[in-house]
Amino acid sequence: RVVVLATGGAANVFIRSDNPQQLTCDGHGACLRLGIPLIDMEFIQFFPLGIAEPGKPSFMIPFTKGRLVNRLGEDIVMKYGLESLGKAVGFNRDKLSRYIMLEIMNGNGVNGALHIYLEENIDELSLFANELRRKLNLKSPIKVLPIAHFSMGGVEVDENLETSINGLYIAGELVGGVHGANRLGGNALTTCIVTAKIVAKNILTYIDNRFREKIGMDIEDNVKHILNRYRLKDGKYIPSEVRSSIRNIMWLKAGVIRSEDLIKECIGELLDIYENLDKIRISSHDEVVRYSETLNTLLTSLAVAYSALIRKESRGAHFRLDYPEESSSWVKNIRIIYKDDRFRYEVI
Known part of the structure; x- marks a missing residue:
């Protein structure tokens, strides 16, 4: 048998994300629970201009003309020596994402966000942004905050995009290690197309060579152990509310701006949730699904947080306030493994 996982990236570990809400890190969580390593999970790309208006979706809005200001009226692009808003975006x-969050951390936000005052835009990206603004009835100035957009990390695979379990393949953004520390613009859809073609080709070869092989008993036992978690049970916590709490913790303590103290607080709070999983209610078939999404989000969040704690430097999309520079000693990858209900890591 052959299985292909193409469940998208891990940006939805954060409460502010422009990824579809149905992406709940199911592929990451499933692979972790099967003992398959994840790699480069600390690298999450944030887009600087995401809608932060109450009651509005947190879409990215790629405005290239306008003034991005803090509560003091300071132009953020000028303050930090960026050439223009368009080039910064x-x-x-x-x-730009870091500068926005630093302004807010320093008390210069406007109700937890910054304001963008719009100018007339004529380029293609801004035409799209203006159309979105009209549909959402957004008035200038618009409150903006960064949003999680893309995850460079994912499941570790070989050159055939096969995992450490024979016959389990990965495609799309779920594949780890393709983009290094940051993704170049335009490479997301390209990755989906290329990985899909590679997987399709290798599936045919796999079926020809191994059609009669049976799934290993160790995997069957692991699956049974996983399914035991999903029996209907009483509990004081609602799965969807727990998942929202996880995503809030990640945004506040392991998001755009990271530090050892913040990440350790994040991990501590996530582990508290992990220790109380048996108190989460599963009272219906729908809550079985919600519980699974919560567990997958929690495990993936821990993988991101542990990786961010281990990498003591800033590189690509990963920024540490306490280690703001790149280090030549960290031209390495971090592999995260979950086994026997514990996380461990390898630096390779």
Whole structure:
């Protein structure tokens, strides 16, 4: 038998994300629970201009003309020496995201966000942004905050995109290690197309060579252990509310701006939730699904947080306030493994 997982990226470990809400890290969580390593999970790409208006969806809005200001009226692009808003959005997204969050951390936000005052836009991206603004009835100035957009990390695979379990293949954004520390613009859909073609080709070869092989007993036992978690039971916590709490913790303590103290607080709070999984209610078939999504989000969040704690430098989309520079000693990958209900890591 052959299985292909193509469940998308891990950006939805954060409460602010522009990824579809049905992406709940199911592929990451499933692979972790099967003992398959994840790699590069600390690298999450944030887009700097995401809608932060109450009651509005947190879509990215790629405005290239306008003034991004804090509560003091300071132009953020000018304050931090960026050439223009358009170039910052196009080529310095990580820096602009960090500067926005630093302004808020320093008390210069406007109700937890910044304001963008719009100018007339004529380029293609801004035409799209203006159309979105009209449909959502957004008035200038618009409150904006960064949003999680893309995850460079994912499941570790070989050159055939096969995992450490024979016959289990990975495609799309779930594949880890393709983009290094940051993704170049335009490469997301390309990755989906290329990985799908590679997987399709190798599935045919796999079926020809191994059609009669049976799934290993160790995997069957692991699956039975996983399914035991999903029996209907009483509990004081609602799965969807727990998942929202996880995503809030990740946004506040392991998001755009990271530090050892914040990440350790994040991990501590996530482990508290992990220790109380048996108190989560599963009272219906729908809550079986919600519980599974919560567990997958929790395990993936821990993988991201542990990886961010281990990498003591700033590189690509990963920024540590306490280690703000790249280090030549960290030209390495971090592999995260979950086994026997514990996380461990390898630096390779």
